[in-house]
Amino acid sequence: MTSADDSGTADPVGSTESVVDTSSGLSDRATTRSDTIVEAKGVDVFYGEDQALQDISMEIPEKQVTAMIGPSGCGKSTFLRCINRMNDQIDVCRVDGEIEFRGKNIYDDDVDPVVLRRRIGMVFQQPNPFPKSIYDNVAYGLKIQGKTEDMDQKVENALKGAALWDEVKDKLHTSGLDLSGGQQQRLCIARAIAVDPQVILMDEPASALDPIATAQIEDLIEELSRDFTVVIVTHNMQQAARISDKTAVFLTGGELVEFDDTNRIFENPQSQRVEDYITGKFG
Amino acid sequence: MSTETDQGPGITSGTGAKADQKANRRARRVLFGCAAITVLTTLSIFFVLIDNAASYFFGARITEVLVGGSFEQTITFTEFFTGTRWAPDHSTPAHGILPIAFGTIAITVGAAFVSIPIGTATALYLSEYSSKSVRSKLKPTLEVLAGIPTIVYGYFAISFINPVMLGPIAESLFGISIGRYSMLSGMIVVGIMTIPMVSSISEDAMQAVPDDLRNGAYALGATKFDVSLNVVIPAAVSGIFASYILAVSRAIGETMAVTLAAGFNANITANPFSEIMTMTAYMVSMARGTSAVGTVEYQSLFAVGLVLFLMTLVMNLMNDWFKRRFQEEYR
Ligand SMILES: Nc1ncnc2c1ncn2[C@@H]1O[C@H](COP(=O)(O)OP(=O)(O)OP(=O)(O)O)[C@@H](O)[C@H]1O
Numbered sequence: 001m002t003s004a005d006d007s008g009t010a011d012p013v014g015s016t017e018s019v020v021d022t023s024s025g026l027s028d029r030a031t032t033r034s035d036t037i038v039e040a041k042g043v044d045v046f047y048g049e050d051q052a053l054q055d056i057s058m059e060i061p062e063k064q065v066t067a068m069i070g071p072s073g074c075g076k077s078t079f080l081r082c083i084n085r086m087n088d089q090i091d092v093c094r095v096d097g098e099i100e101f102r103g104k105n106i107y108d109d110d111v112d113p114v115v116l117r118r119r120i121g122m123v124f125q126q127p128n129p130f131p132k133s134i135y136d137n138v139a140y141g142l143k144i145q146g147k148t149e150d151m152d153q154k155v156e157n158a159l160k161g162a163a164l165w166d167e168v169k170d171k172l173h174t175s176g177l178d179l180s181g182g183q184q185q186r187l188c189i190a191r192a193i194a195v196d197p198q199v200i201l202m203d204e205p206a207s208a209l210d211p212i213a214t215a216q217i218e219d220l221i222e223e224l225s226r227d228f229t230v231v232i233v234t235h236n237m238q239q240a241a242r243i244s245d246k247t248a249v250f251l252t253g254g255e256l257v258e259f260d261d262t263n264r265i266f267e268n269p270q271s272q273r274v275e276d277y278i279t280g281k282f283g
Numbered sequence: 284m285s286t287e288t289d290q291g292p293g294i295t296s297g298t299g300a301k302a303d304q305k306a307n308r309r310a311r312r313v314l315f316g317c318a319a320i321t322v323l324t325t326l327s328i329f330f331v332l333i334d335n336a337a338s339y340f341f342g343a344r345i346t347e348v349l350v351g352g353s354f355e356q357t358i359t360f361t362e363f364f365t366g367t368r369w370a371p372d373h374s375t376p377a378h379g380i381l382p383i384a385f386g387t388i389a390i391t392v393g394a395a396f397v398s399i400p401i402g403t404a405t406a407l408y409l410s411e412y413s414s415k416s417v418r419s420k421l422k423p424t425l426e427v428l429a430g431i432p433t434i435v436y437g438y439f440a441i442s443f444i445n446p447v448m449l450g451p452i453a454e455s456l457f458g459i460s461i462g463r464y465s466m467l468s469g470m471i472v473v474g475i476m477t478i479p480m481v482s483s484i485s486e487d488a489m490q491a492v493p494d495d496l497r498n499g500a501y502a503l504g505a506t507k508f509d510v511s512l513n514v515v516i517p518a519a520v521s522g523i524f525a526s527y528i529l530a531v532s533r534a535i536g537e538t539m540a541v542t543l544a545a546g547f548n549a550n551i552t553a554n555p556f557s558e559i560m561t562m563t564a565y566m567v568s569m570a571r572g573t574s575a576v577g578t579v580e581y582q583s584l585f586a587v588g589l590v591l592f593l594m595t596l597v598m599n600l601m602n603d604w605f606k607r608r609f610q611e612e613y614r
């Protein structure tokens with residue numbers, strides 16, 4: 001399918017809920033079933049003199065879960081932050097190459113990172129609710145984006161979407177900081193989905209949580225991928241295998257060594273280094 | 284005997300440890316002594332103020348009464364706190380503190396209108412907006428500003444702010460010819476002096492707000508302005524408020540600059556271009572004047588000093604109350 005369909009037409013393959021976009025005629029991976037929403041083209045990232053990522057190219061499919069795994073310091077978080085330009089916040093960080101979001105290079109001069117981040121939300125490793133009420137946490141994004149109509153309904157929907165509603169519906173006006181860690185993280189997810197982004201980036205969202213809270217977050221992520229594109233960084237190989245459709249393996253030095261369907265990566269990795277990493281032989 | 288040869292689980296003290304403990308106790312005593320000195324100093328200042336103020340109001344010091352003197356009220360509290368003329372050393376003396384209290388409060392409020400907005404904006408700029416290189420130049424400049432002797436600010440006011448900045452405005456807009464001193468000049472110069480205090484303490488408070496919170500807002504598509512207003516300022520509010528209190532306390536007690544800028548004419552006025560006198564300016568003029576120690580006019584120094592002391596004490600109490608009320612909420 002090299003010739004692009006009009007957007008809005010159902011995916012001819014029919015196996016996913018994805019919608020075909022006009023811009024993605026470049027896909028040459030046979031395994032790509034869904035259309036690309038974010039595409040990195042030769043991305044290099046530097047912190048001052050140090051290069052953290054080397055020539056990363058990958059296509060992130062829409063409404064699927066893409067996992068990024070790799071040893072500590074290999075640049076997973078760095079790459080994630082490139083996708084919504086959170087790296088702009090870091091003085092010494094420089095990004096070369098292109099990242100296209102629906103065909104538009106987000107590093108073009110005419111792209112406003114503030115607007116971009118309204119389309120591409122993010123959940124952090126440490127739950128970081130604002131020191132405000134649960135309600136205000138979820139409503140905050142809507143407020144700054146001026147989407148204030150039906151606020152109560154939107155807050156409720158977001159909390160339901162984050163599987164938190166039942167636990168907090170009676171105390172919406174108590175502080176978000178009084179929740180447990182797992183609840184706080186789901187609150188942060190609610191906050192991110194309330195503004196209806198297209199992509200949600202998650203940087204080890206469950207690493208600060210216990211196994212039960214982790215399982216809740218994992219279920220939630222699978223749920224979310226029906227409506228959103230999810231890109232998740234994880235240290236936990238089983239987690240990547242359980243929840244993701246695609247997996248990218250980064251290795252030390254900031255290279256993307258392999259990127260493929262998750263079951264292929266785990267069952268039949270192409271390179272020896274990836275196999276070593278997955279089987280735990282890695283450094 | 285070294286500790287290795289000691290028996291037991293190794294938590295009992297050997298001889299070496301005993302010496303350590305002794306040194307420890309000695310250090311503790313020295314430190315306690317230093318802390319005690321500051322407390323004692325404060326208490327004795329307070330006592331001297333009260334003792335001498337008593338002689339102003341009642342004609343005898345407490346210490347004199349203790350050895351047989353007696354109190355006889357010479358100046359009533361009503362006159363002191365409600366009188367509108369202040370001239371203890373005049374041939375027809377008057378002891379109403381209101382004019383000089385007005386002077387102090389006017390300068391303090393006026394200065395706050397300068398230092399609080401500019402200082403807060405500067406702090407926000409430094410903490411949230413400026414690039415590293417701008418910051419590295421601006422911060423030292425502010426520190427220099429904070430380190431300039433107040434007498435220099437006073438000369439700045441008397442030779443520049445008043446004649447060059449304010450003089451032409453008063454002349455052309457209001458038809459008032461400005462004198463050597465003016466209330467507005469005092470407000471401006473004290474305001475400028477206290478900007479660094481507001482900006483540096485507020486900036487510290489803003490810097491202490493965890494980046495996680497900022498990033499949470501940025502990731503939702505917040506602008507820098509949103510983040511500053513909705514995340515940074517609320518989270519840093521108690522530190523920011525503390526900086527205001529400090530700046531205000533400093534303005535209340537400010538002496539040299541305000542004396543040179545605002546003058547020595549005790550009066551209650553709404554005209555910002557007229558000369559006024561603050562409590563501190565009065566104390567300066569009295570202390571260097573010719574009045575003999577022990578006279579009523581000389582003892583008035585201590586009554587005014589006591590009022591100043593109480594005003595700054597109130598500011599400190601407000602600061603404590605506010606801090607308890609608005610603890611930094613982030614963890
Ligand atoms: N703010 C920064 N300033 C300078 N260097 C940085 C910064 N953030 C990351 N780096 C460097 O970039 C490289 C990649 O870091 P990154 O945080 O992306 O790794 P990671 O794969 O997410 O690691 P982890 O699994 O431990 O989270 C590291 O060498 C790190 O030292």
Ligand SMILES: [Mg+2]
Pocket residue numbers: 076077078203
């Ligand atoms: Mg990371």
